[in-house]
Amino acid sequence: xxxESNALGYPFVSQRHSAAVYEDKSSxxxxxxxxxxxxxxxxxxxAPIKTRSVYDVYPAPxxxxxxxxxxxNPYHAVYGTRKTCVQETDDASHYMHERTKWMLxxxxxxxxxxxxxxxxxxxxxxxxxxxxxxQGLKQQMSDKAKRLKEADAAKSLEAKQVEELCRAFDExxxxxxxxxxxxxxxxxxxxxxxIAEREQxxxxxxxxxxxxxxxxxxxxxxxxxxxxx
Numbered sequence: 660x661x662x663e664s665n666a667l668g669y670p671f672v673s674q675r676h677s678a679a680v681y682e683d684k685s686s687x688x689x690x691x692x693x694x695x696x697x698x699x700x701x702x703x704x705x706a707p708i709k710t711r712s713v714y715d716v717y718p719a720p721x722x723x724x725x726x727x728x729x730x731x732n733p734y735h736a737v738y739g740t741r742k743t744c745v746q747e748t749d750d751a752s753h754y755m756h757e758r759t760k761w762m763l764x765x766x767x768x769x770x771x772x773x774x775x776x777x778x779x780x781x782x783x784x785x786x787x788x789x790x791x792x793x794q795g796l797k798q799q800m801s802d803k804a805k806r807l808k809e810a811d812a813a814k815s816l817e818a819k820q821v822e823e824l825c826r827a828f829d830e831x832x833x834x835x836x837x838x839x840x841x842x843x844x845x846x847x848x849x850x851x852x853x854i855a856e857r858e859q860x861x862x863x864x865x866x867x868x869x870x871x872x873x874x875x876x877x878x879x880x881x882x883x884x885x886x887x888x
Contacts, residue, residue: 777788876882 776784778785872882
């Protein structure tokens with residue numbers, strides 16, 4: 660495969676044809692007889708040495724810009740007769756199959772050829788590759804430090820939020836316990852007052868009963884109520 664294979668239009672590279680055949684920018688199916696053009700030729704895009712980000716795929720994938728055919732309604736075809744498997748053209752199918760394999764092989768070669776200058780290239784290419792690695796490591800270190808800093812800030816904020824929640828919970832618990840204590844104290848004082856009043860009322864009632872019975876004994880010596888013994 661010679662230098663003419665850089666153009667991705669045709670997979671069959673041969674010395675029998677001139678370079679103009681492989682540099683042709685016409686549609687890929689012009690070489691297949693009785694077939695109209697549906698896709699423009701796909702050209703090779705060389706990957707840059709330094710990608711946009713150190714986290715991108717390296718080498719960068721090739722960018723293709725095909726021209727797909729227009730959408731066709733299979734129930735209302737506007738051209739010719741409908742194609743079936745019986746009417747399949749072997750030449751066109753074989754050509755597309757070979758072209759697909761050739762494109763895969765070229766992409767594989769392009770990916771691995773991008774690495775070659777860094778090991779077998781000039782000093783400037785090797786230094787540029789080493790500079791790319793250094794810049795990538797520095798970028799990754801700075802990104803890691805930034806992530807750690809953000810994680811520490813998030814943990815600190817979370818700790819402050821938890822501390823604030825604990826303080827609010829403690830204040831609420833203390834207020835609840837204080838209110839419960841005041842209620843129980845009031846309840847105790849009310850019970851003590853009620854007991855004292857009941858005892859005082861019982862003593863007064865007993866005193867009045869005794870006075871009444873002593874008065875009755877003056878007139879009738881029989882203790883009918885049996886309270887005086």
